[in-house]
Amino acid sequence: EAQVTQNPRYLITVTGKKLTVTCSQNMNHEYMSWYRQDPGLGLRQIYYSMNVEVTDKGDVPEGYKVSRKEKRNFPLILESPSPNQTSLYFCASNRSGQEAFFGQGTRLTVV
Amino acid sequence: GENVEQHPSTLSVQEGDSAVIKCTYSDSASNYFPWYKQELGKGPQLIIDIRSNVGEKKDQRIAVTLNKTAKHFSLHITETQPEDSAVYFCAASIPDYKLSFGAGTTVTVRA
Numbered sequence: 001e002a003q004v005t006q007n008p009r010y011l012i013t014v015t016g017k018k019l020t021v022t023c024s025q026n027m028n029h030e031y032m033s034w035y036r037q038d039p040g041l042g043l044r045q046i047y048y049s050m051n052v053e054v055t056d057k058g059d060v061p062e063g064y065k066v067s068r069k070e071k072r073n074f075p076l077i078l079e080s081p082s083p084n085q086t087s088l089y090f091c092a093s094n095r096s097g098q099e100a101f102f103g104q105g106t107r108l109t110v111v
Numbered sequence: 112g113e114n115v116e117q118h119p120s121t122l123s124v125q126e127g128d129s130a131v132i133k134c135t136y137s138d139s140a141s142n143y144f145p146w147y148k149q150e151l152g153k154g155p156q157l158i159i160d161i162r163s164n165v166g167e168k169k170d171q172r173i174a175v176t177l178n179k180t181a182k183h184f185s186l187h188i189t190e191t192q193p194e195d196s197a198v199y200f201c202a203a204s205i206p207d208y209k210l211s212f213g214a215g216t217t218v219t220v221r222a
Contacts, residue, residue: 004154033209040120042214043155043200058209059112090154097143100202100210102154 002027006091006103013081013110021076021106023091029101031094032074033058034066036087037105043090049074081110113138115203117213125221130188132216134201137182143204144177144184148197149215155200159186191220 004025013019025032033048035058045058049068063085065077074093078085086109094100114137124130136144142163147155161168161175161184168175172191177184184203188195201213 031209035212040214042117043212045209045211048209092154094210097204097206099145099157099160100147102147102156104154105152 002101004091004093004101004103006089006106009104009106011106011108013108015082015110016080019078019081019108021078021089021091021108023074023076023103024072025074025091025093025101026072027093027101028071029093029095030071031096031100032068033092033100034064034074034076035090035092036060037090038087046076046089081108083110086110113141113203113205113208113211115201115211115213117201117216119216120214121217121219123219123221124191126191126193128191130186130191130195130218130220132186132199132201132218133183134185134203134213135181135183136203136211138203138205139179139182140205141203142206144175145202145204145210146173146175146186147200147202147212149200150197158199188218191218193220193222196220 034046035043047066049055089106091103092100145160149155174187202210
């Protein structure tokens with residue numbers, strides 16, 4: 001089954017404690033992206049990757065890092081989380097100019 | 112970059128009536144316009160998409176129209192049903208570039 005898998009689904013952490021949200025896709029897609037979803041603001045892109053070792057900033061990259069060492073994986077790293085990073089996060093993958101497939105989401109709370 | 116505006120932010124319709132959501136985009140180079148539906152607790156899923164060489168596309172009760180000159184596109188849902196209640200996102204994509212999303216429309220279908 002074609003899918004994008006994110007882990008964990010829910011996470012509560014404390015300010016400053018580094019965390020990683022994993023994302024994996026099994027469709028051999030070149031493009032992968034991370035979004036955050038906040039009420040009234042829609043889906044805002046954090047980072048995206050056009051292929052292995054190629055990443056670029058999206059609209060709201062501050063406070064986040066990503067890596068793309070393998071085609072299927074695209075982890076999101078918060079080196080020092082802060083409360084304003086409390087949000088619902090989605091990973092997505094797609095082929096160029098094609099439908100994006102989204103993961104189930106990760107609800108992060110930073111206290 | 113691309114800027115997508117979506118209206119209205121909320122929409123309440125009587126079951127059986129039609130629902131229309133409108134989006135505008137800023138970059139005339141955009142050529143791919145997908146619509147996503149997000150149900151509670153899930154990631155967005157593609158429901159219909161249209162490319163810039165097509166003016167209208169229909170899939171059962173859902174249709175999308177595109178006006179390239181005016182740079183706007185719309186989603187039409189006819190004969191709405193309770194299961195159509197969800198958040199809907201429009202998006203636009205420049206070739207070989209990222210998807211830019213609208214802020215979303217929360218649709219409520221009243222029984």
